[in-house]
Amino acid sequence: xxxxxxxxxxxxxxxxxxxxxxxxxxxxxxxxxxxxxxxxxxxxxxxxxxxxxxxxxxxxxxxxxxxxxxxxxxxxxxxxxxxxxxxxxxxxxxxxxxxxxxxxxxxxxxxxxxxxxxxxxxxxxxxxxxxxxxxxxxxxxxxxxxxxxxxxxxxxxxxxxxxxxxxxxxxxxxxxxxxxxxxxxxxxxxxxxxxxxxxxxxxxxxxxxxxxxxxxxxxxxxxxxxxxxxxxxxxxxxxxxxxxxxxxxxxxxxxxxxxxxxxxxxxxxxxxxxxxxxxxxxxxxxxxxxxxxxxxxxxxxxxxxxxxxxxxxxxxxxxxxxxxxxxxxxxxxxxxxxxxxxxxxxxxxxxxxxxxxxxxxx
Numbered sequence: 001x002x003x004x005x006x007x008x009x010x011x012x013x014x015x016x017x018x019x020x021x022x023x024x025x026x027x028x029x030x031x032x033x034x035x036x037x038x039x040x041x042x043x044x045x046x047x048x049x050x051x052x053x054x055x056x057x058x059x060x061x062x063x064x065x066x067x068x069x070x071x072x073x074x075x076x077x078x079x080x081x082x083x084x085x086x087x088x089x090x091x092x093x094x095x096x097x098x099x100x101x102x103x104x105x106x107x108x109x110x111x112x113x114x115x116x117x118x119x120x121x122x123x124x125x126x127x128x129x130x131x132x133x134x135x136x137x138x139x140x141x142x143x144x145x146x147x148x149x150x151x152x153x154x155x156x157x158x159x160x161x162x163x164x165x166x167x168x169x170x171x172x173x174x175x176x177x178x179x180x181x182x183x184x185x186x187x188x189x190x191x192x193x194x195x196x197x198x199x200x201x202x203x204x205x206x207x208x209x210x211x212x213x214x215x216x217x218x219x220x221x222x223x224x225x226x227x228x229x230x231x232x233x234x235x236x237x238x239x240x241x242x243x244x245x246x247x248x249x250x251x252x253x254x255x256x257x258x259x260x261x262x263x264x265x266x267x268x269x270x271x272x273x274x275x276x277x278x279x280x281x282x283x284x285x286x287x288x289x290x291x292x293x294x295x296x297x298x299x300x301x302x303x304x305x306x307x308x309x310x311x312x313x314x315x316x317x318x319x320x321x322x323x324x325x326x327x328x329x330x331x332x333x334x335x336x337x338x339x340x341x342x343x344x345x346x347x348x349x350x351x352x353x354x355x356x357x358x359x360x361x362x
Contacts, residue, residue, distance in 0.1 A: 004095070004108035008122040010035070010131050012207045018094040018119070019087075024107045025097050025125065033196035035096070035128050036204040041079045043072040043103045072106050079107075080114075089115055096121035096128070129196070132203050136230035142211050145236050146350050147323065149219040150245030152310040153252030153259075155334045155342070156218050159245065162343035168350060169215045176201050179225030180259075198227045206233075214354045216346070241324045243349050245342065247331040249311075253303035255334040264298045326353050 007014070015021060021038040023030050026049045030040040044052065048071045056064035084091075093111060097103035100123045112118040121127055135141070148156050148163075157174060164170035174180050178192045193201070209215055217237060222229045229237070247255075263269045270293055274286060285308070292301040327349045331338050 002112060004105070004112040004118040004120050006122050007094070007119050008127055010121070010128045012204075015094070017092075019091050020093045022093050022095045022107065023097075023125070024095060024103045029098065029125075031197075032194045033129070033200055034125070036200060038096075039083070041083055041107070043075050043097075043107055044068065045075075048075075068102075069106075072103070076107055076110055080110075084111075087116070092117045092119075094119045094121060096124045098124050099126045100124035132199060136199055136203055136232050139232055141206065141232045141236050143206060143209070143236055144211075144214045144354070145217050145240035146214050146326075146353055147219045147237060147240045147242045148216055148245065148346065149242045149325075150247075151252065151314045152306055153256040153334075154245040154247050154331070155255060155339055156245060159339050159343050159346060160216060160218050162339055163216055163346045163350075166343060166347050168347055169209045169213055171202070171205055171215055171217045173202070173218060173220055173224055173229070176205070177224040177227040179227065192225050192227055195227055199230055202230070202233065214350055216350055238323065241326045241353050242321070243326055243346055243353075244328045245331060246328060247334055249303060249307060251331070251334050253299055253306055256302050256306065257299055260302075267293065 009015075015035065015037070021035055023034050023038040023040050024043045025034075025040070026042050026044055026046045027040060028046045030038075030042070034040070048068075052064050052068040052071070055067055093116060095104045095108040095111065095118060100121060104120050104124060108118045108120045123130075148160055150156050157172065157180070160170055160172060164172075176193075177198055178190050192198070206215075217240075219242070220229065220237075222234050257264065263273060271290070274289055274293075289301055289304060292298070292304070327345075329342055329345050329349075331342055
């Protein structure tokens, strides 16, 4: 093959046929979102893309194309001498850019001339994005979620992960969103992914599962930090039966104190978190909590925040929740042995739910 072929198939099976999916867009575009498993071999980096764009707007289309062509040629040559240097003649790549235009065709043409069976994604990244949006925004996902619910500090995430190790299909939404879902949930030093990339990794995870089997997911609101659950996922969660965890307030407070140690250790992070609560507890109570923090009374502080802010909120939400409650699992503590036992009970409950078809139709 001396000329690249063209495809518009972006399903998991079609993409798996290629040895490498090459995203030739700039690193900035790639970071915002890309096809799962793609490798970024940009034909224009961030600065070069901005430079060519400025020439196009301020001077002329011809000059922009000439300058851009020289940059593209040098970058493709570098990729051939580095990232692509050791590949055999059997190599079969898929190449894409923003919308299947000059950047991908430039790279694909050269790769095809080398002798590799090269394909270009028609419509580029936008073809993939439209397919992802259709499934996440307009479709019935065709999956059966079971929601792991419970008050703040019940160890839901840890038990979810333990259930995964026991063989359940599990989606850790907080891990995908890089946020622990609560007021103190921002992961220290870690930025949340873009909304598009959050949706991409979520869809990729869903696509990896056997849709005939249930998927365990932690109860969340429709927002995790600044990331929003896509409508199809949120609707599937709203139809899902629930398994509820409970644990004593003191055990939950101690568990949270360990889990959010970096927030407690950083007075600025703690203050930023408490400040976002001002509307709910009132100024006097908020000031009392600040005094606790100043005095190092962190266990008492966490217990107060859970008891007076999170638990009432959870109770109100439960009163409005129409999803069937299948089981309530009471933990006496949150040590590892207790979490292991709870995870086994969760697995048994999910198996029973699956056998009994407890999902709401709408």
